[in-house]
Amino acid sequence: MKTNATASPLKITRNRLYTLIALGAFVVLAIVADLFFDAFTLRVFNLCAIYIVLALSLNMLNGFTGLFSLGHAGFMAVGAYVCALLTMSPQLKDMNFFLMPMVPWLRNVTIPFLPAIIIGGLAAAFVGFLIGAPVLRLRDDYLAIATLGFGEIIRVLITNAQPITNGAQGLKGLPRFSTTFTVWIAAALVTLFMVLLMRSSYGRAMKAVRDDELAAEAMGINVFKVKVTSFTVSSFLAGIGGALLGHMITTIDPKMFTFMLTFNILLIVVLGGIGSISGSVIAAVVVTILMEVLRFLDEPLNFIVFKTAAMPGLRMVVFSILLMVVVIYRQRGLMGNKEFSWDMLTGLFVRKGRKGGTNV
């Protein structure tokens, strides 16, 4: 964390001004995007926001509490499914559940998006709490593999609970509630939450647990409680992210929530810097855009002199190599565990207003 101990009041004001300008510029960008971008571009733009939420929630565990969890996709699935089942109308549910009718008590429930997404998040948090309480007694590798296991179990359960989840067919035609406004408000709130949390004594306790569990315990920190809390809150945020994702692409099925999805989020967290909020935010934007821009890699390539056939998979090859190169040659990612600050920027060179809303 940055320490502002020596900064003069004037300087802080100037940096705050920059922040306000950047935020304002970003709001304008979001409005412009919402009004004028084509559907595809707008979708990528909004996907960035969702990945910010997801990356921050994973970073809270991996980066700030030092818990290496690989089960994130499972919690996203819980959030996405609960929220979707609560917002879909009975007619829509009937259309989806043509193989096997839906359980009646759930069929007739339809509530607005806001309470639905919060219940989705809470459901994910509850599952996280149930899983966390036993699993968090395990250490590093064991924890990683056990969370991975739980992620898979959640997915298998969803696939098999056909009367509730429609099984492998998934749910189609969800109402498109994840608007530009919704997703970016969510991203802003989650970012703000993380920044405030990490500046508080509770965030400090999490970092202490990450740095040295035994010493933290000896300093009077209830390490287990901190871990369970972190895991639960992270699951909540993952559930929110999953619900937003579901209501953006309007289709969810169990195959969406494999380890692959966790990998994508992990990629963002590692590239941005494990333990850096601004790193996660920047990397979420960069990776999401790259993922879409690089889709051309999977298509036939035209090098003028020769053309290649379509190469599905090339994009993931590029991303895997990228991840490994970063881990091997720049272990600490883009930001390390530092945070973005205007001083850091002006220290490099002036590069204005490229990214707003992140450096609160």
Place this chain on the structure above:
Amino acid sequence: MSEPTSDLMLRTDHVFMRFGGLTAVNDLNLEIRKNEIVGLIGPNGAGKTTAFNVITGMYRPSEGKVFFGSDDITGLKPHQITAKGIARTFQNIRLFKEMNVLENVLVACDMSIATGMFGATLHLPGYVKREKEARKFSMELLEKVGLKHLAFEKGTSLPYGQQRRLEIVRALATRPKMLLLDEPAAGMNPQESVELMEFIRKIRDEFDLTILLIEHHMQVVMGVCEHMYVLDYGVTIAHGDPASIQKNPKVIEAYLGVD
């Protein structure tokens, strides 16, 4: 030695700690009085650190009980024992490696995160007030031990001796009644060791502490300890005041046998 028992700060009652076939601590009976500085000495592998780990709740004893004041603290979690008023340092310094000096101390102030996660995150008035007090208290502590000017340096970047001091400050920030120091003089030259012992006496007086410290070089602690226990292979082979320990044939044998 028939002082009233109400004076007792820490007592271990027939404590055993076994790992498989190895008995690391064998029938340990410590009796430490308020405001005493007590040395726990013995050759390497004598079970001193294991005894610390039992007292601070890192290990649960195989047999026996630990009393702090009149409370039975056997089997409590380390953080609960810290909350009762026992703080410790580690033999192999364990600072929070990504934190600066001030944050290292602040963590130890946070003991009762009573505001909870949301109070802290939302910076509720109660939290803000406590955080301010914690900062002030931490800075005062750092000033007292001469580390204030390094408050914003990374803890692990300090020279070795200052890291040891920082660990002691960090333990003090939990506002303990009793302090357990695990080889505080390790790696120091004789001059530094003497200074450290002075420092230990000073904090005992200033913070009204009872101190138990581990050392395997007997000479270092002779001057500062009022009472000593000598362990060898887990067994308490002698205890008493420094002068009697120095003359004890069993102690001499244990030390000559090893060093």
Place this chain on the structure above:
Amino acid sequence: MTLSLLLQHIVNALSLGSLYALIAIGYTMVYGILRLINFAHGDVFMLGAYVAFYGITLVSLPWWAALLIAIVLTAMFGIGLERVAYKPLRDSPRISIMISAIGASFLLESLGVLIFGGRPKGVPVPEVLSRVIRIGPVSTVVISLIIPLFTFGLLAVLVYIVNRTKTGMAMRAVSTDIEASRLMAVDVNRIVSFTFGIGSLLAAFGGIMWSFKYPQLNPLMGVMPGLKCFIAAVIGGIGSIGGAVLGGFLLGGIEIMIVAFLPTLSGYRDAFAFVLLIVVLLVKPTGLLGKRQTEKV
């Protein structure tokens, strides 16, 4: 349930268990030496199967020659993988090397999709192996019998190497204390390479046998067996070869038996391993044959 059907299931359980055991050994040996979950191990398994497949179909080698060549090539590949993806990170935090392993796994899978194509490929199973034979009341394909036989043979060789040879002794030394071994003039890099070589060799053999038993290839075929075998290794007590074998057979047996006796649960087949894992970790965190470790304070 007739006796013959039960025996049938036992044969199936034995051969699936053998395959799991073969792969689990690779995980356990690598973990024992480097404390690394080699997430890419399942993909090495996939690679072995593909190389043999192309040996048979493209180069028209006899199946046994394709098998041998594929095993050797895959073992070399495993050694190379360690050099590129893990060696530079040997002194880094555990999380870095684990992320590199996950990256390597995804790289191999997406390379698989790119090079071999995403569509499943049918494996031409050699006639000798797919022949049905009857032993008493049990009728089974040859491959299901060959798998356990070869597995036990390979295990015997492995146990001999680890316990009786100098290299094996060095391996055990490195797994106990890598720094001390280095000081005792053990060539740690050579031992690590050797370990990866052996692990990949067994995985390749397992992969090829798998493809003869379940004759279909796809680039993601290693993911589930890989995860399950890591779980088998953890259940048995990671770091212990005997534990990996035990875990492999236990997992294979339970999977076959549950599907056989409780067919309504077969949809949950892939979750059994994880449930078992979590139960074992909570009851005995170091696995069935693992040793207890306490952190030194």
